[in-house]
Amino acid sequence: MSRRHTGFGFGFLAEDTNFDIPFRLITWNVGDTYARALLVCVLNTLLVSAMSIVAATLLGLLVGVMRLSANWLVRNIALGFIELVRNTPQLVQIIFWYVAVLQTLPGPRQSIPLPGGVLLNVRGFYLPSFVGNDLANTLWPLALLLLLATPFVWRLPLRDFPLGPKSLLLLPAAIVLFAAGVGHMDWPELHGFNIAGGVQVVPELVALWAGLSIYGAAFIAEIVRAAILSVHKGQREAALSLGLKPRKVLSKVVLPQALRVMIPPITSQYLNIIKSSSLGAAVAYPELFQIFAGTVLQQTARETETMVILMAIFLSINLATSALMNWYNHRVALVRR
Amino acid sequence: MSDATAEQRLPVQRSLAPGTPGARALDWLKRNLFGSLFNTLLSLVVLALAMLIVPPLFRWAVTNATISGVTKAACSGDGACWTFIRMRLPLFFYGLYPSNEYWRVDLAFAALAAFCVPVLREQTRHRMLFVFLLFTAFPALAFWLLSGGFLGLDYVDTNLWGGLMLDVLISFVTVAGSLPLGILLALGRRSQLPVVRTLSVCYIELWRGVPLLTVLFMSAVLLPLFLPEGVSVDRLLRAMVALILFNAAYMAEVVRGGLQGVDTGQEEAAASLGLRWPHTQAFIVLPQALRIVLPGIINTVVDLFKDTTLVTIIGLFDLLGAVEQALKDPAWLGFAKEGYVFSAMVFFVCCYAMSAYGRSMERRLAQGQ
Numbered sequence: 022m023s024r025r026h027t028g029f030g031f032g033f034l035a036e037d038t039n040f041d042i043p044f045r046l047i048t049w050n051v052g053d054t055y056a057r058a059l060l061v062c063v064l065n066t067l068l069v070s071a072m073s074i075v076a077a078t079l080l081g082l083l084v085g086v087m088r089l090s091a092n093w094l095v096r097n098i099a100l101g102f103i104e105l106v107r108n109t110p111q112l113v114q115i116i117f118w119y120v121a122v123l124q125t126l127p128g129p130r131q132s133i134p135l136p137g138g139v140l141l142n143v144r145g146f147y148l149p150s151f152v153g154n155d156l157a158n159t160l161w162p163l164a165l166l167l168l169l170a171t172p173f174v175w176r177l178p179l180r181d182f183p184l185g186p187k188s189l190l191l192l193p194a195a196i197v198l199f200a201a202g203v204g205h206m207d208w209p210e211l212h213g214f215n216i217a218g219g220v221q222v223v224p225e226l227v228a229l230w231a232g233l234s235i236y237g238a239a240f241i242a243e244i245v246r247a248a249i250l251s252v253h254k255g256q257r258e259a260a261l262s263l264g265l266k267p268r269k270v271l272s273k274v275v276l277p278q279a280l281r282v283m284i285p286p287i288t289s290q291y292l293n294i295i296k297s298s299s300l301g302a303a304v305a306y307p308e309l310f311q312i313f314a315g316t317v318l319q320q321t322a323r324e325t326e327t328m329v330i331l332m333a334i335f336l337s338i339n340l341a342t343s344a345l346m347n348w349y350n351h352r353v354a355l356v357r358r
Numbered sequence: 359m360s361d362a363t364a365e366q367r368l369p370v371q372r373s374l375a376p377g378t379p380g381a382r383a384l385d386w387l388k389r390n391l392f393g394s395l396f397n398t399l400l401s402l403v404v405l406a407l408a409m410l411i412v413p414p415l416f417r418w419a420v421t422n423a424t425i426s427g428v429t430k431a432a433c434s435g436d437g438a439c440w441t442f443i444r445m446r447l448p449l450f451f452y453g454l455y456p457s458n459e460y461w462r463v464d465l466a467f468a469a470l471a472a473f474c475v476p477v478l479r480e481q482t483r484h485r486m487l488f489v490f491l492l493f494t495a496f497p498a499l500a501f502w503l504l505s506g507g508f509l510g511l512d513y514v515d516t517n518l519w520g521g522l523m524l525d526v527l528i529s530f531v532t533v534a535g536s537l538p539l540g541i542l543l544a545l546g547r548r549s550q551l552p553v554v555r556t557l558s559v560c561y562i563e564l565w566r567g568v569p570l571l572t573v574l575f576m577s578a579v580l581l582p583l584f585l586p587e588g589v590s591v592d593r594l595l596r597a598m599v600a601l602i603l604f605n606a607a608y609m610a611e612v613v614r615g616g617l618q619g620v621d622t623g624q625e626e627a628a629a630s631l632g633l634r635w636p637h638t639q640a641f642i643v644l645p646q647a648l649r650i651v652l653p654g655i656i657n658t659v660v661d662l663f664k665d666t667t668l669v670t671i672i673g674l675f676d677l678l679g680a681v682e683q684a685l686k687d688p689a690w691l692g693f694a695k696e697g698y699v700f701s702a703m704v705f706f707v708c709c710y711a712m713s714a715y716g717r718s719m720e721r722r723l724a725q726g727q
Contacts, residue, residue, distance in 0.1 A: 092397050093390035094404045108709035109702040110664040112671075113678055117698040120685075124694070296569040303671060314575050324579050328572065336567040 031330075033321050034059065040316050042307045044223045055321075058312060063334060066308040069229050070295045070338075076234035077294060078287075081241025088246045099242065106239035112300055115232030119304040123224040129216050138219075140209045146222040147209035154204035161202050167195040225306035229298065237294045244286045248279040281353055288346035292339050299335070309334060430690055442693045443700045446684045450700070453520015453675050462511065463523050466503040469496060470530070478715065480722070493534050500527075516594045520675030522704060525666045528598060528676070532662055535602035537655070540609025541648075545639060547614055558610070565607035570665055573604045578672040597669050605662050612658055616651030617643065650723070656716035660709045667705075677701050 034056040042049050045061045046068060087099035106114070124143060127133065132142040140147040153161060174188040209219030252275050260274040261267070299310035309331060318327045391401040422437025425444060433439035443450075452463055473496045476488040504527070507513030519527070546558030565573070577600035578593065585591065620643050628638040648655075670679040681697040684690065 090400075091390075091393055092400050092404075094401055098404065104710065105706065108660070108664075108706045108713065110667040110678070110705050112667045113698060113702050113705065116678070116682075117695075117702065121695040121698050292567075299569040299571040300668075302571065310569070310571055310575075314572070314579075318579070324583060328576055328580055331572050332568045335569055335572065336564070339567045 029325060031326055033323055033326070036321075038317075038320075040320070042312065044226060044307050055317060058317065059309075059330070062307065062309045062312045065306070066295075066298050066301075067338070069226060069233065069301065069306065069308060070298045072230050073233035073237060073294050073298070074291050076230065077237030077241055077290070080234060080238035082245055084238060084242035085245025085249070088242060089249060103239045103242055106235055107243075111232060111236045111297060112303055114236060115228055115300055116303055118231045119224065119228035123228055129211060129214060132211065132216065138206075138208050140216060140219075142216070143224070144216070144221065145224040145227060147216050147219045148222060149209060150207045150218075150220045151203045152205050152207050153202050157202035157204070159202075160198050164195040164198040164202070167191050167198065223306075225301065225304045228304050229301045229306045229308075232300070233294050233297055236297070237290055240290050240293075241287060244283055244290070245279075248282040249275065251282050252278045277353075281350075284346065284350045284353065288343060288350070291342055291346065295338055295342060296335065438696050438699075439693050440696065442684075442690050442696055446680075446690075449521060449684055450677055450680050450704075451521045452523055453680055454518040455514060455520070455523070456518065459506075459512070459514060462503045462506070462514075466500045467523075467526070469499055469503075470526075497531075497534065500530075516592055519594065521680045522677045524594075524669075524674065524676045525663065528594075528601065528666045528669065529659065529663045531598045532601040532605055532666075533659055535598070536605040536609050536662075539602065539606035541613050541644065543606060543610035544613035544617055547610065548617055562607045562610050565604050566611070570601075570604055570668055571671060573600045574668055574672050576600065593672075594674060597672060597674060601662065601666075605658065608658050608661075609655070612651050612654040613647065615654060616647035616649075619650045620646045653716045653720040653723070656712055656719070660712050660716075663709060663712070664705060677704060 035054055037052050038055055038058055039051060041051050042058065042061050044065065046064045047061060049057070049061050084099045084102060087095050088103070090096045090099070123145070126141060126143045129142050129144060132140040132147075135141055138149040168191075171188055171191045174184055174191060175186075176183040177188070178184075207218045209216050209221075211217075256274055256278065257270055260270040265273070298308055301308040302311040302315065305311060313327045313331055318324060321327070392398045418437050420437075422435045423440055424433045424435055424437065425440040426432060427441050428445060430439075430442075432441050448457065448460070452460055455463060473488065473492045476482045477485065477492055482488060502509060502511065504519070505514060505516070543558050543562060546554045547562065549555050549558070574597055577596040581596055582590065624642055624646065625638055628642045633642070666676055667678040669676050670682065675683070678701055681701045685694055685697050
């Protein structure tokens with residue numbers, strides 16, 4: 022079977038599929054082309070990578086700062102977390118979250134209610150969702166636009182000075198616009214034997230997300246700690262002696278310099294998270310590797326082509342992320358004259 | 359956050375107050391837990407959280423846990439069932455290796471330990487000789503012991519190898535193969551020859567840009583297609599080759615850091631003494647560079663040791679694979695937590711020991727400068 026196709030080519034991407042993809046961001050019907058399956062999978066990979074990068078950065082910053090706390094308890098809890106996470110395999114962690122935690126949750130009928138109308142059961146998280154009214158189609162993109170514009174407005178020169186924190190006023194405006202577009206809330210509720218309404222976040226995604234972000238956070242925490250320590254203590258002393266308040270010293274003197282040291286190693290952690298998203302194959306999260314090295318490869322027996330597609334896509338995502346971070350690094354880097 | 363860095367910037371003076379141990383303990387508490395209002399609140403919150411989490415965990419893992427007995431029936435309590443782990447221990451450590459041949463694995467690991475000790479000890483004389491033996495004599499001995507088939511030992515097929523033994527074995531082979539290749543790549547990346555440099559850069563960036571899983575999968579699925587008809591390479595061997603090629607790129611980057619850390623004056627002095635390039639690199643630059651990056655190399659080894667669990671996905675039978683296999687046993691259903699916690703702890707002990715050794719070496723290196 023494996024030597025059935027002699028010619029090398031990507032023509033099979035236009036052929037029809039006959040499998041389902043259980044979790045997707047865009048519409049998918051059994052019988053769509055392989056090319057659309059590729060798009061669905063790339064979006065799934067990007068989704069879990071982006072979610073994990075954001076969560077790992079926030080958690081990593083928190084743990085990294087906790088690691089430097091003056092409080093003995095806080096400091097050592099952070100140390101214990103970092104050592105425990107960094108010294109156990111990521112795959113074991115992901116499978117642990119999936120099999121030993123999420124799979125042991127009760128069924129839909131005994132769902133655990135969480136604050137905010139969220140339901141948790143063996144089929145994942147059920148979040149309440151917003152249903153738009155007639156104006157939603159214009160208001161929601163506008164809100165998103167405001168959100169995306171905030172960082173640019175931040176540095177908008179107004180009377181020769183960047184606008185700065187005043188630009189944060191855009192955020193409440195975006196929220197108001199969003200709220201104006203909400204028709205009603207769709208709360209998840211038990212109907213018969215299953216949950217209806219709301220948005221379902223499948224346990225595969227949650228397990229992979231938890232595994233990727235916790236593992237990444239432990240490494241980012243160490244980077245953050247090392248970066249803050251690398252700022253020469255003379256800098257802080259000089260700033261204090263100039264009469265700057267301790268909070269200003271941290272935000273204007275220590276952190277900007279630490280950021281420069283942090284960015285290159287954090288970039289490689291981001292790349293690791295993107296690459297490790299392929300471990301979703303172990304919990305059957307339908308990302309690029311799971312669908313293409315699994316289902317598609319078995320159905321088309323095109324080993325070479327699927328592997329080329331996989332490697333090319335991962336390489337391009339990684340190179341793009343790396344280019345983006347290099348651009349950012351270049352912008353914050355010390356200007357040497 | 360402001361108090362977070364205060365401790366590092368303005369180190370609190372060690373208590374100089376003479377006094378009773380009780381007074382000193384109070385002083386310690388005051389400095390480390392209840393220094394300020396914020397600190398006190400933080401301590402109380404953390405303590406409250408600990409009270410919520412630690413006792414149930416302890417009850418599950420120790421107080422209510424079962425370790426005696428031989429069947430699932432022994433585990434009736436609501437605690438952990440370590441009986442399951444105890445009964446499956448041989449599977450977790452040796453895989454499906456024939457049980458009357460376990461001594462061969464034990465002997466191979468004893469030999470590994472015996473070869474490693476002189477290499478890891480700082481004060482060993484002729485350390486390079488032991489490094490050489492570790493990477494030549496030991497693999498030959500281990501191959502004879504584990505695989506057999508000659509010199510009086512029965513042949514054991516690699517399909518039967520598994521458990522933790524497989525993780526350690528794969529890691530050793532990967533380090534032994536990827537370190538020399540990585541050194542060559544690092545030298546190539548710094549080479550004056552444009553072709554060599556470009557090829558090295560492309561190799562390193564390509565392997566570092568793709569997930570390990572795709573590389574392993576390629577070795578399992580794609581490689582057999584490119585081999586001539588009738589030639590088949592052992593699945594384990596293929597996975598090892600993939601891991602070596604993959605990790606060589608990471609080793610190369612670590613070694614390159616060390617090469618950059620060696621002063622250029624060293625190379626120039628060697629050149630002015632008339633040493634050729636290979637001799638300069640082998641006797642002047644590399645010994646200094648490798649000394650600098652030894653902690654980095656150990657970090658890479660820890661990472662690749664953890665990554666050996668990925669071979670489970672391509673159907674090899676390492677510790678994680680053995681645990682998953684044992685969890686499917688109908689006689690022992692429902693002990694996923696115990697199984698994964700056990701495998702995580704085994705990896706933790708191994709990796710923590712390695713990283714602790716790396717850190718102590720880092721400290722020694724820092725002192726020497």
